Structures are given as structure tokens and as C-alpha cells.
Amino acid sequence: MSSFAASEFAGRTARAQALMAEHDIAACLLTTEPEVRYVTGYLTRFWESPTRPWFIVLPASGKPIAVIPSIGAQLMGQTWVDDIRTWPAPDLEDDGLGLLIDTLHEVAPGGLVALPDGHETQVRMPKSNLDRLAQAVSLTSDAGIFRRLRMVKSQAEIRKVARACHIAGRAFARVAEIASAGVPLDRIFRDFQILCLEEGADWVPYLAGGAGQAGYRDVISPATATPLTTGDVLMLDTGLVHEGYFCDFDRNWSVGRPSAPVRNTHRRLIEATQSGADAAKPGATAATVFHAMNAVLAPGSTGTDAGRLGHGLGMSLTEWPSLIATDHTVLTPGMILTLEPGMALGDRIMVHEENILITEGDPIFLSPRAGPEIPII
């Protein structure tokens, strides 16, 4: 089922278990889509359904154990996982929790059971079940193990993100086919998703953007039916998926000739991106890259409300680290980051975004980087 070799998951599992041993963790419990997929390769869009909980128990040694609804047994059976325990979910009395607790008692008797915790995590089960679980086993944090592991991508993972970026790049290159003055923004959103699919996306989980005179109001809004007007800046920001891996970058266009502020802001955003890339070398921190970009943006401008100037990227649209002044994560080869500088123009903003791979030397742009001049449609 997965396009990875089983060795990919065996390696991830071994690395996790080595770190678990350092922290006296007897088993890890994984409950969210990327966590489950990271150690199993289990890839399905069925996570869109919030109904059923899914559990992976990673023992101190050996393969992961799947404790999952019976509807997933066939597909999980195509992964490298051998031990698949199922219940007929949904069960209103005991939705897998008894089976999970039995499994944890079996593989980690009396030991610490670790859940991913901290920034960007959640436990995907009802609160009362989590409370009951906490009574039955000794829960602890995974000490950031899955954060550390997932931040550094394998060559096989990097190829998938790069391919997602190429697909999005080809779609962005065709935007003039679908966007011009007079076309409603919601039609552009719909047609852009079609372009992404035509260029090879498996699906398009994320599309946001905006349009407005000399900038847009935010970067997370759905589209309205308002048609593009000459003088508008159009921005499209997409996270499309190729074999379970995301890209996440945007592009800006000027509808007709750009005003001087729009032109200059776009140039400044590209300059900030370059400055961020120049700083994004092994040994530097996420904060280093933030400051490199912010130094270009800050003079004469207020920031946006985005809260950061980029982030990690991979199995999820956004991952650790955050490009903020307080994130001291040290960059290492194999990390994939977005560089996402933004600037305010009065009550409007403009945001640019590229995706880079940290290497031993200069980073590699995975997205087909934009030039300093805002393109005209």
C-alpha cells in the first residue's frame, strides 16, 4: 500500500525505540493521522470521519501493534504491521478502550506509556476515555521523541515533498488561464484546485488566499464571489498532497499593472525570503532564520498577525519548528521549512511563501522560487 519500502518504517521504529529506551518508556501510544502513518504507512482519507478512534501501540521492541476499528483491518493488513487487533467500531459502550488497555498491559506491564505532548499535538479520543486510560496505565509525555524524529525527513520523504512542490508549481504557472479581471474569486479557487489535480495532486486538502486593492485582509479566508478588479493583488496559498506528503507555498499576482507600493512590497518579500534562505544552514536555529527575515521586513513596516515567518512541513501542512524569535530548534540536514514573510500595507497585507530543504550547505528550494517582480495577470 505505501510507496515506501518496509525498511523506511523499520528505521523510524528503531529510532523511536532507541529514544524510548533513553527515557524509560515502555510503550508509545499514537492516536493522530500523521503519528499513526509515521510508523505504519497507513494512508487513507478516512480520517476525515471523526467517529472512530485509532490506536497504535509502539512497544519497547518489535513492530508497532495496531488497535483499530474493524473497518481498517483490510487496509492496515497491507502495511508492514503484523499484529492487528480490531473491534467493531463504533461501540457506544467501549469504543476500543478495553482492547487498548489490554494491549498496553500485555506489552508494557507496569511501565510508562508515552503520548506525544506539547506544541502541535493532541490526543485523538474522547476526554472521558483519556481519563479512563490514565487510571489504567501510567501515562507520560513522549519527551518530544516524535517531534524530533518527524522534523528530519528521509530521502524518500524529501522526494515526495519535492514532487508535491513541483505539482503545485505547474498549477501556479497556469493561473493566468483561470484568473483575470472580472472572474469571481470563488471560481478561481475552484478552478485552481482543478489545475492542481490536472497537474497530478492526489488531493488538495488546503487552499486559501485573498484578493483586494493593494493587498488582502488575511491569508486563511475562504473565497467570496467578488470578481477580481484591476489593481487587485491576488494571492493563492495551497497545500496539496502527493502520496501523503504536503507542499505549502503561495504566489501573488497583480491584476493589471501593480502600484509602486505593491511592487516594492513584493520585492521586499522576495528579499526577505532570500535572507531567510541564506541563514538556513545547519547549526543555525529557527530563531536565526526568523531574525534574518525580520530584519528585511521590519524597517518601515508593521508585521502581519500570522505569528511566525514560516514553519516545518511534511506529513502535515504545518509542523515544527516555528520561525519565531523564541524557537531555538537547531536546523539539521533533512528538515523542510517554509519561509513565509509577510508585510502590512495599511490595513492590507501581502505574504510570500517558499519551501526549502536544509542541506549540509545552502538550502535547496523545493518550490520553484518566485522572482522579485510580481507577475501581472
Add this chain to the structure above:
Amino acid sequence: MSSFAASEFAGRTARAQALMAEHDIAACLLTTEPEVRYVTGYLTRFWESPTRPWFIVLPASGKPIAVIPSIGAQLMGQTWVDDIRTWPAPDLEDDGLGLLIDTLHEVAPGGLVALPDGHETQVRMPKSNLDRLAQAVSLTSDAGIFRRLRMVKSQAEIRKVARACHIAGRAFARVAEIASAGVPLDRIFRDFQILCLEEGADWVPYLAGGAGQAGYRDVISPATATPLTTGDVLMLDTGLVHEGYFCDFDRNWSVGRPSAPVRNTHRRLIEATQSGADAAKPGATAATVFHAMNAVLAPGSTGTDAGRLGHGLGMSLTEWPSLIATDHTVLTPGMILTLEPGMALGDRIMVHEENILITEGDPIFLSPRAGPEIPII
């Protein structure tokens, strides 16, 4: 921003607050996408990013209060919510929890703070934050308030689900344009999403399906590159979104003339759907509808591993209730259900799905119901 009038949210809020008063709940805390949107209308695809927590505090009286990352302030400002409190997320030290606790202490001093709990719920924040919250306020369950409210749709909600169903129906009607012997399944998946967008979907969060000789192996798998072959049964199951509301139904096709078992299984599935619809009247329970369908399916057949024969539908792809023998939820007008009978054919399965609205009399099919004969492509 929302296509609902503010009265829609005022009504939802008032109904929630009336039930909160019955349970001595001083405030509800909502953390997930549909919960937040239910009382605010806040609609964005930005939930695809797992990074930032979002909080809505619903006091005992008055409008909901948004405690959210600053990146969402502009968009939340377009809803009916007035009191919007923000922090510059992500904050690695305190990602909104301090602001949330201050807000809860202010609006519900010493009172019970209720979280949705039980089947199909989760709390969308890191576990350590939930633990800290539990130290700071008195947490309790919402006693199923949001389950009860969300299960019964307003006329405005019903129109949106109906429109989503119509859009998907038009896309399903065009499948012969994209699927025939020799076409790889992954290309069909991609092209079917394009059809959904062309017919008016805002986006296509869910598509699954399968293809194989005399049935498929499950209903949640992503597509492989295997081309369709004469004798295959193709199934596509989509949850597309119109203005924040889902449809969720499928269609089967035979590639070339169907075998007798395939033809008969399809007829039986349609018969089971009819039987379920006949039973789906006010006063009946989810279990009644399950038994009505199961009585048609069970003779001479084993079931699938799906775990249920349908479910609720609305702001999420799947919602309460579950059509299982143990779900005694009483049906009331305004509920929207999927009827999703499945049957095994040896090691393969076939599944059919339609969407219905519970009314005072017979249910209304929101999906353009399929006939007994499996269509041929």
C-alpha cells in the same frame, strides 16, 4: 462571511444556553472545527494546520467569546462574535492557555466548565494543556448538549446539505466520461474530484472507493494505479463540501456486463436502502433503521467490517447517530442520515449509500437515489 443570518447562530446559542442552565453549566468550552463553527459561523480551511489551538467560550448568557490566535482575528471579526481575544500564536511558553483560563475565570467564576465528551468527540489541545486547564477550572462533560443540538438540522443547514448532494449527484452522473476499462483507478479518483469541482463543490475533503472483480476489498482505501478491467465493480464514495456542509454517498458501476452475483447484490443493497428509508420515521430509533436494513442484508450473506449501516451527516462527514443495534437515538424531523448497507461477496464487498432527511412523514432522499440495476460503464 457566513451565508447564514446571524439569527441562525443566535438560535443555536440560545438553545445551548437553555440546556446548559438545566445542567448547571456556567460555560462551555469548544475546541474543534465543527464545534467552533456551530456557534460562530467561523469557516476556514486553516484547520488543516494542526499548529494552533482555537477556543470558543460559551457563557451562560450572551454571545460566544473567541479566544483565538491573532491570525484568525480578521476572519472571526466577520462573524457575529463581538468579543475576540487573541494571542500571537504559536507561543511556545503559553499557547493561549493563560488567556483562556483568565476568560473562564471571568465569565464562569467558580462554575462548571463543560467540554463536549463521549462518542465522536475530542479535545483539540495538547494533553499537558488540558491537564493544566483541569487544575485551573472545574471541568465537566457537556452532557451531550452539542450532540443533541447538532443532530437536528435547521432549514438553512438542510438546504446546504441538499445542495452538496445535488452537486455530487451531477458529478456521479458524469462518471462514464472518466471511467472505463483500461483507465487507472488513481486517474479516475483525480478526475472525479475535478468533476465535483466543475459541478460546484467548494472542495472535496473526502474521496474513497475501490475497484475489483466482483467487488472491492474495502471502502476507505486510496486509489492504486491498477487499470479497470472488464468484470470489475467500481465504487466511488465522496464527501464534498458546499458552504461548510457535507454530502456523503457512493455509487457502484459495473465495467461491462455485471455477473449475476454482482447484479443481485446491487439489487439487494437498493432494497435494503428502501427498507431503511421506510423505517426512518419520527419516533423510530437509529437501531430500528439498522434492523430494517439488516433484515434485508443478512439472509445468506455475511456483513462487512464497516461496523454500522449508516450515520448522521452535516458539518462533518460523519456525525451521530450510528445505525447500529445499540444506538437508541430517537429520530426527529431535521435529522440527516446516511443509509449505507454493505454485503460481502466471498472476500469482496459491495456497499451502497444514500442521504436522507427525516421529516414528519416519509424521509426525503437528498441524494438522487440509485435504481436497483447497477449501471454499466
